Amino acid sequence: MQDSHKRWTRREFLRSAGSLALLGPAGASIFCSEQPPGGAGVALGESLEKRVSARHSARVVLVRDKDVLDGGRRPRPDVIARMLDAGVGELLGESRPEAAWARLVQPEDVVGIKSNEWRFLPTPRELEHAIRQRVLSAGVASDRIGIDDRGALRNPVFHKATALINVRPMRTHHWAGVGGCIKNHIMFSPDPSSWHPDACASLAGLWDLPLVKGKTRLNVLAMLTPLFHGKGPHHFLARYTWEYGGLIVGTDPVAVDATGLRILEAKRREYFGNDQPFTVSPKHIRMAEDKYRLGVADPARIEVLKLGWTERMLI
Amino acid sequence: MAFIRVRVGMVRLLALMSVLGAMALLLVTNAPADTPTGSPEAATFLPDRVHGYTPQKEDGVYTYDTLFELIDGGAEVYRSFNVRLVVSRRYGKPGAPDILADIFDMGTSQDAFGAYHHDLRDGKDAGLGHESDYVGGALYFWKDRYFVSIIGFDDTEEMEQVIVALGRDIAQRIPNKGSKPELLRLLPGEGLDAARVSYFHDWTYLNTRHFLADENLLELGRDTEGILARYRSADRGSTEAGEGPFLLLLVRYSSEARAARALDRFLAGYLPNADAAGVGRREDGTWTAAQAMGEVVLVVLEAAGRSGVERLVAEVKKMRAR
Numbered sequence: 021m022q023d024s025h026k027r028w029t030r031r032e033f034l035r036s037a038g039s040l041a042l043l044g045p046a047g048a049s050i051f052c053s054e055q056p057p058g059g060a061g062v063a064l065g066e067s068l069e070k071r072v073s074a075r076h077s078a079r080v081v082l083v084r085d086k087d088v089l090d091g092g093r094r095p096r097p098d099v100i101a102r103m104l105d106a107g108v109g110e111l112l113g114e115s116r117p118e119a120a121w122a123r124l125v126q127p128e129d130v131v132g133i134k135s136n137e138w139r140f141l142p143t144p145r146e147l148e149h150a151i152r153q154r155v156l157s158a159g160v161a162s163d164r165i166g167i168d169d170r171g172a173l174r175n176p177v178f179h180k181a182t183a184l185i186n187v188r189p190m191r192t193h194h195w196a197g198v199g200g201c202i203k204n205h206i207m208f209s210p211d212p213s214s215w216h217p218d219a220c221a222s223l224a225g226l227w228d229l230p231l232v233k234g235k236t237r238l239n240v241l242a243m244l245t246p247l248f249h250g251k252g253p254h255h256f257l258a259r260y261t262w263e264y265g266g267l268i269v270g271t272d273p274v275a276v277d278a279t280g281l282r283i284l285e286a287k288r289r290e291y292f293g294n295d296q297p298f299t300v301s302p303k304h305i306r307m308a309e310d311k312y313r314l315g316v317a318d319p320a321r322i323e324v325l326k327l328g329w330t331e332r333m334l335i
Numbered sequence: 336m337a338f339i340r341v342r343v344g345m346v347r348l349l350a351l352m353s354v355l356g357a358m359a360l361l362l363v364t365n366a367p368a369d370t371p372t373g374s375p376e377a378a379t380f381l382p383d384r385v386h387g388y389t390p391q392k393e394d395g396v397y398t399y400d401t402l403f404e405l406i407d408g409g410a411e412v413y414r415s416f417n418v419r420l421v422v423s424r425r426y427g428k429p430g431a432p433d434i435l436a437d438i439f440d441m442g443t444s445q446d447a448f449g450a451y452h453h454d455l456r457d458g459k460d461a462g463l464g465h466e467s468d469y470v471g472g473a474l475y476f477w478k479d480r481y482f483v484s485i486i487g488f489d490d491t492e493e494m495e496q497v498i499v500a501l502g503r504d505i506a507q508r509i510p511n512k513g514s515k516p517e518l519l520r521l522l523p524g525e526g527l528d529a530a531r532v533s534y535f536h537d538w539t540y541l542n543t544r545h546f547l548a549d550e551n552l553l554e555l556g557r558d559t560e561g562i563l564a565r566y567r568s569a570d571r572g573s574t575e576a577g578e579g580p581f582l583l584l585l586v587r588y589s590s591e592a593r594a595a596r597a598l599d600r601f602l603a604g605y606l607p608n609a610d611a612a613g614v615g616r617r618e619d620g621t622w623t624a625a626q627a628m629g630e631v632v633l634v635v636l637e638a639a640g641r642s643g644v645e646r647l648v649a650e651v652k653k654m655r656a657r
Contacts, residue, residue: 194411219543257470
């Protein structure tokens with residue numbers, strides 16, 4: 021697998037000469053190693069219509085900060101915003117966050133920020149706010165931005181959305197093994213439980229729903245305090261979370277989830293002392309590539325660019 | 336005056352009957368025709384006070400259909416075990432983290448066992464109910480047809496004392512003990528990973544434990560019950576090459592005829608090359624066996640060698656004959 025480390029300095033927003041070589045026009049090579057048709061004029065969202073082949077590779081950015089969480093495990097707003105900027109900037113090869121976000125969304129877009137409000141580990145408000153501020157900075161009017169989860173199907177902004185920003189924390193899940201960016205679009209389905217058979221293997225099919233298809237411009241998987249093991253009806257014990265202090269950003273939801281999964285697996289090995297299998301196999305991530313061609317699940321073909329805090333990175 | 340007292344009493348009685356009637360109507364009309372319903376007896380098991388903790392708000396009461404409102408994606412698990420009713424109470428005490436207590440009326444003690452064993456049970460035994468498990472500020476146990484979950488929003492010795500006291504109080508209020516699924520009696524003990532025995536009814540749930548096929552090859556449904564057990568080859572003194580854990584699946588049907596039909600379908604779909612004894616080798620090199628023992632179908636999966644399979648089948652048959 022391909023991992024790159026970057027020293028976390030005050031100049032962390034600047035990209036290295038090495039990473040520049042990996043970027044093509046309009047950020048197309050972020051998602052796959054082939055150039056999309058249309059060249060530099062192609063909006064990033066459009067490139068997501070392409071399905072991956074076995075030749076494709078993907079890139080994600082893992083950014084961590086040991087000071088992102090305060091004593092109450094709440095993210096510090098300024099730190100989380102800086103992490104988001106660093107991650108997106110590195111992903112798109114832009115030194116200025118405004119320029120990076122201008123490549124993700126345009127003023128004429130209607131943007132739905134698809135969040136997650138699971139009561140025990142919701143998307144932090146501070147992260148939602150940071151994303152919203154960057155969407156505003158790209159020139160999108162505030163009445164054209166919505167943040168929602170379970171109400172997405174009833175939310176008029178999401179019905180009119182031309183762009184989605186997909187954000188949620190990483191955790192284990194009762195029925196899918198893990199809940200990550202692929203699964204986060206389940207609330208666009210009028211019957212979420214219909215996706216449960218076979219350990220939710222078909223979750224990548226959510227990305228073909230009319231309200232979703234081709235719209236997701238960015239995936240942000242919060243790894244601040246991930247849940248690596250679930251137990252009981254509520255599937256949550258604080259003991260099974262830890263302060264990892266990270267964000268994984270990428271345009272490929274499968275690669276983002278696959279990277280988050282590697283971190284959970286490593287944490288479980290550390291905690292249980294063996295390769296303790298998940299209660300339910302998170303097979304939907306692999307299926308997302310093998311059957312649905314939604315993205316890259318094979319770690320050997322995912323480049324993980326790492327920024328910031330390196331201690332106990334686990335991968 | 337006596338007339339007035341009788342009249343007031345009748346008004347109150349009529350009001351109570353109206354409330355009870357509405358509750359009954361709610362329970363009935365909220366559930367599809369074939370959806371189980373339960374009694375509110377579970378609410379009486381929750382004490383009003385424990386170590387200074389008292390209820391913080393009105394109890395939540397959830398049915399088979401509304402359980403999603405309490406546990407969102409996790410409701411499917413308990414619905415597969417025919418959950419009837421859940422009573423949820425939040426306890427609080429000034430200056431202390433809250434405690435969330437949920438009592439699941441699963442309808443039968445076998446389904447309460449199944450609900451309890453959905454999770455890996457690797458915590459310490461708190462000595463409550465039929466089986467109990469304490470870890471990290473949370474206590475789980477089952478007794479009779481009830482599965483109980485108590486979660487403290489903290490993980491300290493003090494919280495553990497309160498949670499266990501609450502659990503003990505609840506357990507004492509549940510009058511009967513109940514019994515484990517009869518199928519467990521057929522499990523050989525040698526090499527059994529007791530923390531990872533699963534009980535199930537339907538194919539979807541079984542597939543989450545161990546994926547067999549998209550198609551319901553064993554014709555599982557609400558009227559069938561099954562056990563999936565994991566065995567450690569090394570602990571069985573196995574000398575087979577490529578040792579690793581293997582699986583034993585037992586399913587009970589309503590009749591021998593149904594079991595026979597399910598067996599035929601399973602062999603045709605999963606092990607078409609099985610010999611007359613129902614033993615065969617899969618494409619991955621592992622061995623599988625499937626046989627019917629009256630109304631019970633036995634399946635051994637992912638064994639490294641034929642002799643291990645045959646030995647386990649013989650042991651199960653011996654257990655059944657006892």
